[in-house]
Amino acid sequence: MTPFAIHVELVFRAVPEHVEKCTQSHLLLILKRLQEQQGVIVNLHEKVGNLEQTTALLTTNLAVLDAAVAAQATMIQNADKRIMKNIQDEVHALDKKTSKSSAALQTELNTVKSNLQQLLQAQNKK
Numbered sequence: 001m002t003p004f005a006i007h008v009e010l011v012f013r014a015v016p017e018h019v020e021k022c023t024q025s026h027l028l029l030i031l032k033r034l035q036e037q038q039g040v041i042v043n044l045h046e047k048v049g050n051l052e053q054t055t056a057l058l059t060t061n062l063a064v065l066d067a068a069v070a071a072q073a074t075m076i077q078n079a080d081k082r083i084m085k086n087i088q089d090e091v092h093a094l095d096k097k098t099s100k101s102s103a104a105l106q107t108e109l110n111t112v113k114s115n116l117q118q119l120l121q122a123q124n125k126k
Contacts, residue, residue, distance in 0.1 A: 019026070
């Protein structure tokens with residue numbers, strides 16, 4: 001913004017006469033400044049409107065992103081649950097196999113022990 005464009009050196013006594021002679025010029029300069037200020041106000045109003053639109057768009061985008069993050073978190077939780085269930089099932093299956101193998105091994109060991117005892121008894125009798 002530029003200052004008023006009147007550049008007249010005045011003596012205090014000459015001010016009333018100058019204002020009276022140049023009233024129209026002063027009013028035109030004031031009107032010009034008012035129009036400039038009105039332009040600034042319009043420009044600022046447009047900028048505020050643009051900022052409000054941008055804020056609304058960003059708020060909408062944020063809500064969409066929040067929903068997407070929540071959906072992804074749910075998917076991850078569900079995947080974790082499935083993986084844990086699969087791991088538990090595999091551990092249970094391995095436990096069953098181990099139990100069966102241990103039982104078979106124990107049976108085989110008992111058979112070997114029995115055979116060994118019979119063999120030792122047969123040798124002691126000779």
